[in-house]
Amino acid sequence: MSFAGLVWLRATFLVLRVVAPRAADRRALDVWCTLPPGARHHRLDARPRPGDVVRLPAPRGGGEVVAEVWGAGQADGAPVVYLVHGWGGWRGQLGAFVDPFLAAGHRVVAVDAPGHGDADAGFMGPHRGTVTEMIEALEEAVRAFGEPAGVVAHSLGTTVAMAVLRDGVPADRLVLLAPNPAFAELLDRFASVLWLGDRAKAHLRGALEDITGRPIDDFDVIPAGADGAMPDALVVHDRGDRETAHAVGAAVAQAWPNATLLTTEGLGHYRILADARVVEAAVAHVAR
Template sequence: MSAVDASATGTARTHATAATARASRGRRLVARSRLAYVRGRLRVLGVVAPRAAGAEAFALWCTLPGGSGRRKDDRPSAGEVVELTAPRGGRVVAESWGEGPVVYLVHGWGGWRGQLGAFVAPLVDAGHRVVAFDAPGHGDSDPSVLGPRRGTLVEVMEAFEVVGARFGDAAAVVAHSMGTTAASMVLRAGTLRADRLVLVAPNHDFADILADFARTLRLPVRVQRQLRAALEEFAGRSLSDFDLAPLGADGQLPQTLVVHDRRDKETPFAVGERVATAWPTATLVTTDGLGHQRVLRDAATIELVVRDVTGPRDA
């Protein structure tokens, strides 16, 4: 390539970089404007119509996050797809690969089954049938009862129970982020049994999540109360019932591997430490630099999880 060609290429790259930076700044400005509008609207509603403000906050809480990381597809190939019926109506899409003792993969908030696809081939090679599914509102399943682009933890749990009824008890469950709470709740309820449990980047307690949400939207106290009441009414139980650390503190959940990255920006590393300390059945494994999503594709982490799932059981 000539010097002129090199210069032209460099100029084009500079222009492309500048255009990308401008687009990124534009998106940030739009996001800030939207947030300012929502804050202002909820502040006014909190004064004149607290119930309406609570309902609007509830809808925002149940809105699924975007982001390409949650839509990555790491499945090695297409598996056998089945469609099941969710308790509140609509299709739950499940996919399976291989034969042998079942290992379930449970995605997190805003994710889908392909996000944990890197675990499929190693687990199949180790002699397992791997089953993954999309909760209502996620992936290829039908929308939540709350409508498109919405979801609830309760519906994730219900979908897991439906899939578990179809494929049976498990050798292991591997769950990510908010899916760790869904999986732990289902196992705790006894509707599905598993010999092993793997919690990758477990989520915070719901009081902490609610506090972060309220700070972000600057919700007045009475709107926060309305939101909490709406959440508990939908779930049919207290939000504190979903806190992970107490769920397995009595040793009634299976032998558990907790995997958490020190630089996770979505769920603090301290959460994984707290769960591993509270559960007598749990062991903590720490990674560094993989964050919240890349940990699901890291070869060393996957090897560790497969080794744990396939290792000898405690007497």
């Protein structure tokens, strides 16, 4: 968001809080669910070549999500690895993992959630998205292509992967790339930056819980595997990540008894997805 855009939003909420509190509530939800610019543009495409594109039904909104599959010609029973993008991302960002996993004997499935990449718009309309739709997109892919041997997830995609596995989908291995902070922390930061006020912040939390059908604390990655319920995990986080602090990944690895932390330097939040050392470590973790 530009500085001018931030100033305009702050002014908007200051006025609405006084003259139209309900409008402030609605506007807060709309801004929260607005995808960043470029969510439907292929900013980084690390795919070695196109795979087989399959369109699957999105449970909400009547549209379709996209799954791209590599290795469909391998012998039946090849273990499946799912690649899960983050907020505003798309499947091509994780394309560097495709060939190494194929070489290790896996089938690879990468998914675009509603509003992202080549998927249709979500139930809230164009340029909008929710974590619930991202979760449902991965669930649809698992129904279509089978249970995962491994899941490689980036940023908010780590919450998506955690939620799907927690709700009963088994997996052998999990790779978390730059996991995101707790949702309550994100909500506090969002409300502070935009000067929402207590009423709009409380309404936003309630609206999000209505959409997800769960308390937002249920989507926190750190406690989700603290009891050892998650698959063996490799957590990869760059020390200079400006989107999500390295301390978050370190806290996940410390809290989960079956997690290992790999710290990188100089890769930030996105270059970590195409780094040869990171890809090699992820494939070794899943394929061992």
